[in-house]
Amino acid sequence: MFIFMKCRWMILFISFFLSINLYAKIEVIIIDPGHGGKDPGAVDKKLGLQEKDINLEIAIYLKSFIETKMPFIKVVMTRKDDTFLSLEERxxxxxxxxxxxxxxxxxxxxxxxxxxxxxxxxEVFYYDNSLEKIEESRMNEIKNSDTKNFSNTLQDPISIMINEKLKVDSKALGENIAESLSIKSKEPIRRVAANSFFVVSYPMVPSVLVEVGFIMNKKITEQQYKKKLAKGIFQGILSFLKKESKF
Ligand SMILES: [Zn+2]
Incomplete structure (x- = not known):
């Protein structure tokens, strides 16, 4: 009995140590609450809702889940209040x-x-450089924006390799988030797809854009529901980190 107890504690200790090690491979999680300030994002006049506020509330819940469960990971918020931030700044x-x-x-x-x-x-979107259309629109976006310095790094072989890894990791992160968000919210997954959105195309770290649901859905007005959505995203990140040993 004693040996059994000892083994059980040993297994618990080893799994705890391993899980700490695994999560420790990721150092920073950047949360980007979409829109803000002069840019309200989607608006539902009937419910009196602005997307920027919903995004920020969910982001704050998510930050607190990460800080409580994974205190060794640094959480960075692109905005902490109702401030306007350009896509380049994010x-x-x-x-x-x-x-x-x-x-x-x-x-x-x-x-x-x-x-x-x-x-x-x-809906969850990630960057995929293998899609010609997306690559084309990405190049157009570079041409038309003040981000020319990003374009210089896209052509060389090392950048191509980095892009490939970013694509694989971003997709996996997106799939994990969509899955657990769907379980938590009981909402269907409409799609997990490649897209050329600025905030998934230009970060040189695995990136996803999560559309947590529709603004005209009345549930989005409930605090508990927003907390659930944040929990869904958190668990998606967690299962991504558990599955991926690449970091
Ligand atoms: Zn938006």
Whole structure:
């Protein structure tokens, strides 16, 4: 009996140590609450909601989940209040952690003109450089923006390799988040797809943009529901970190 107890404690100790080690491989989680300040994002006048506020509330819950459960990971918020931040500024924050092991999660709330058919579901987007169309729009975006310094690093072989790794990791992160967000919110997954959104295209760390649900969904007004959404994202990050030993 004593030996059994001792073994059990030993196993518990080893698994605790291993899990600490595994999570310790990731050093920084950057949370990006979409929109803010003069940019409200999606608006639902009937419910009196602005996307920027919902995104920030979910981001704050997510930050507290990470800090409680993984205190050894540094949490960075691109904005902590109702401040306007350009997409370039958000990306620059992400890219200031290239030398750390970091991931970037942008939080958004969806909207649709077709209010009847699109009130439920989760969408997660990640960067995929293998899609010609996306690569083309990414290059166009570079040409038309003040981010020319990003373009210089895209062509060389090392950048191509880094891009490939970013794509694989971003996709895996997105799939894990969509899955656990769907379980927590009981909302269907509409899609986990490659996209050329600025905040998933330019960070040089694994990046995803999460549309947690639709703004016209009344549940989004409940604090408990927003907490659930944050928990879903948190558990998705956690299962990604547990599965991935690449970091
Ligand atoms: Zn948005």
């Amino acid at each position: 990306t620059k924050i992400a890219n200031s952690y290239i030398s750390s092991k970091a991931i970037f999660v942008s939080i958004h709330t969806n909207s649709s003109v077709d209010k009847k058919n699109y009130t439920e579901g989760i």
